């Protein structure tokens with residue numbers, strides 16, 4: 066490489082690394098794996114040492130990757146919070162050990178091994194036994210003060226009691242989100258239709274930097290500590306320090322171990338390679354540290370890392386699997402995401418069956434063919450990804466994957482906009498997942514606030530033709546009887562190409578046997594997914610024999626199933642059985658197969674088919690059929706739904722307007738528009754000039770509003786909503802004015818207030834004739850400065866010359882006494 070080439074490459078690497086650091090530390094997201102990131106950094110370090118003339122003082126090789134955020138106060142660290150050197154190989158680890166031995170000029174040292182916890186570093190400062198400050202690592206020299214957020218973490222000691230507690234000390238450790246909590250949050254987010262958090266580390270980092278500590282408190286963060294600092298600590302080794310902080314009540318992970326040699330360290334690394342997946346949090350390696358403090362001092366530091374410690378990182382595990390098929394998921398906004406279905410492989414402590422493929426470009430980049438053998442890897446992300454195709458094992462005559470060109474949900478031709486990676490289904494009006502998205506938006510807490518209709522229920526109502534748009538919800542009021550017994554989960558059904566209804570194998574086997582638990586059957590099937598259906602059923606008979614519950618009867622029942630599947634000749638769908646065959650086995654005494662087959666062509670659930678057949682069936686068979694059904698709508702649920710729908714009719718106009726889901730009309734805009742125009746009629750006929758006049762309305766918004774009202778279907782739906790009694794006008798004196806004290810004033814509150822919660826201050830300002838504004842601008846009359854007002858906001862306000870007043874002064878203006 067010439068010096069010129071090296072210079073160019075160093076520049077390029079610097080830019081890339083800075084970009085990834087910014088994403089990782091500021092935006093809590095990643096575009097590449099840690100492994101790839103570390104490779105870039107390693108290449109930079111290598112080039113800079115070969116061509117030291119191009120080493121810049123602010124090169125990412127010389128700095129810790131993070132920075133401060135400006136939203137918090139900053140504090141200097143007593144001693145710098147450093148990064149760690151890292152390696153992925155045993156050889157490099159041995160080389161590290163050689164450097165230590167050389168640095169000390171002997172081999173008389175110990176290592177202290179800990180897991181490398183994948184969270185965010187934190188420094189806690191204690192004075193006279195009291196926690197006075199919690200600071201993020203920031204740029205290593207100074208960090209964000211996030212004490213309020215950290216206080217919400219339950220097992221962080223706020224007071225240290227005991228003898229000989231030093232007046233001043235600091236402990237450092239890692240804040241993390243336990244994987245269980247993370248899964249719980251994501252399950253909730255999924256149910257609410259919010260974007261999923263990518264991984265626990267990013268989630269923890271984002272949470273630590275939140276402005277509202279009450280939200281932080283709800284996310285059960287946890288922490289492990291691994292460092293003690295201070296002048297009067299009186300310990301000589303890391304081990305003693307760890308024992309001491311344990312005694313003081315700090316949470317220390319019980320995974321550490323002292324090792325006499327690098328050989329023992331290697332054994333520790335091996336011992337944890339798999340076992341670490343049983344820990345409650347993500348770990349990505351092992352940190353080994355020279356135990357003795359004097360020896361540490363002898364070894365010293367480089368600009369960015371200590372010479373007495375290193376991180377050994379486990380390479381993301383990869384495993385070979387085979388592509389079975391690709392599922393194309395349609396999101397609530399119509400975006401298409403391909404997902405690879407794989408033959409199950411064991412990877413990083415879990416069984417992997419699916420991997421994300423992102424978009425058509427990714428499939429092309431991989432060069433994926435049907436049935437290809439692929440390598441899957443589980444890195445920091447929860448969803449594993451395909452890293453490469455094993456071309457040597459490609460099946461003869463395998464065709465390249467053809468990306469779909471029609472929506473799998475509604476059949477509309479897909480579109481792809483210039484410069485966008487994803488395909489879209491443009492059928493926003495009747496594509497089921499998009500309808501779902503719209504209805505969920507309408508029901509949202511901040512719109513119509515109907516909370517008795519979860520995602521599953523809405524999906525069911527859409528799938529079964531009860532709702533297509535928000536107005537249909539109000540028609541449900543007259544259909545309560547029909548909803549009783551309606552089956553919910555559609556995942557257990559499929560339709561053959563001819564339209565015959567199929568039911569999941571699990572459910573079918575459950576209903577056709579007695580005394581076997583559904584969970585046991587699921588587990589059996591999971592372990593036998595690799596076999597063809599006939600063999601699965603034969604194996605299932607063995608499984609019944611082993612379970613030894615009503616053996617003869619159950620084995621016989623499965624035998625009859627095998628026989629009739631052969632005779633009936635319905636097409637095969639993996640892991641599903643034709644409903645007519647299954648039902649016939651249960652109710653064959655009452656009705657013939659053909660009749661059931663005919664009913665199952667028209668209907669989408671067992672419930673509907675049984676209604677249609679209208680048979681006089683008895684207790685036991687009825688119970689068997691119940692075992693086939695999915696969860697159903699019950700009376701209690703239906704009456705909750707009805708009362709939610711009814712009470713939503715009193716939601717004020719601004720909420721209704723927000724709920725309509727006009728593009729670019731968020732909650733705030735809806736409020737502004739509602740207050741300005743007072744009614745939907747006025748808004749509908751407003752001219753461009755009249756719209757632009759409104760504070761915060763720009764060209765894009767004008768276009769969206771015009772587009773919305775130009776659509777006849779929207780107008781019809783609004784008419785229907787009106788006829789159901791929803792509010793399309795502002796009801797004046799909704800809030801009785803308490804006073805006119807704030808008449809004509811524009812007010813913003815920032816930071817934590819003592820007398821008001823977040824929403825209360827808004828109501829209070831408005832109830833006294835003022836207008837509450839949500840961002841800093843010159844138009845403000847003043848800002849109420851709460852505790853911990855963000856320094857950047859404050860600076861901005863001062864620059865604009867906006868007056869800041871305290872909460873007390875504000876209350877005095879209104880003649881109120883402060884508490």
Ligand SMILES: NC(=O)c1ccc[n+]([C@@H]2O[C@H](COP(=O)([O-])OP(=O)(O)OC[C@H]3O[C@@H](n4cnc5c(N)ncnc54)[C@H](O)[C@@H]3O)[C@@H](O)[C@H]2O)c1
Nearest residue numbers: 085089095097098099102148149179180181182186291352
């Ligand atoms: N994928 C990306 O785009 C991207 C971007 C930037 C950084 N990264 C990754 O982030 C890391 C960057 O390095 P870094 O400087 O943040 O951390 P690091 O890997 O250099 O290690 C230092 C950090 O390890 C943590 N740690 C966990 N357990 C510890 C223990 N037992 N003892 C001591 N420290 C422990 C501490 O928070 C400490 O600050 C690398 O792993 C890198 O791959 C990835």
Ligand SMILES: [Zn+2]
Nearest residue numbers: 472475490496
């Ligand atoms: Zn569609």
